[in-house]
Amino acid sequence: MEAGQAPARGHRGVPHTADLRIEAWAPTREDCVGEAVAGLVESFADVSGVPPSREIRVDVPPAPDADLLVAVLDEVIYRLDADGSLVLGTEITAAPGGGLSTRLAAGDAGAATGVGAVPKAVSLHDLRFGRDARGWSCAVTIDV
Numbered sequence: 511m512e513a514g515q516a517p518a519r520g521h522r523g524v525p526h527t528a529d530l531r532i533e534a535w536a537p538t539r540e541d542c543v544g545e546a547v548a549g550l551v552e553s554f555a556d557v558s559g560v561p562p563s564r565e566i567r568v569d570v571p572p573a574p575d576a577d578l579l580v581a582v583l584d585e586v587i588y589r590l591d592a593d594g595s596l597v598l599g600t601e602i603t604a605a606p607g608g609g610l611s612t613r614l615a616a617g618d619a620g621a622a623t624g625v626g627a628v629p630k631a632v633s634l635h636d637l638r639f640g641r642d643a644r645g646w647s648c649a650v651t652i653d654v
Contacts, residue, residue, distance in 0.1 A: 521549030535647040542646035544600040555622040562615040572608035576639040627654035
């Protein structure tokens with residue numbers, strides 16, 4: 511990688527008034543969604559040392575790309591709230607017709623160390639997800 515060149519995939523939190531803003535990027539749509547999930551989880555939990563104890567499978571039906579991103583992030587927040595499942599990793603593939611097939615490795619949220627405010631919902635305000643010069647990128651605001 512050349513000096514000053516961004517990595518091919520990654521994510522970061524961006525300062526945002528009273529909420530959390532996540533930016534993610536990757537060569538593919540599916541990997542970009544996975545990076546957004548990683549950015550979301552890292553914003554509120556240190557998962558190092560949390561063993562995976564279950565797999566959550568989610569099939570997201572075909573929809574506009576931004577809606578697919580929101581659906582996966584909503585599922586991560588829902589699972590945390592509903593049964594204390596903390597997503598530790600993702601495997602996301604394209605599904606027939608344009609949807610997503612998602613496998614989420616999850617562990618017990620109680621075993622993680624809190625590092626930030628727990629997310630409540632995905633905001634649709636200023637949501638961005640699509641192709642750019644390097645592949646795919648997104649920016650999403652999370653209500654905390």
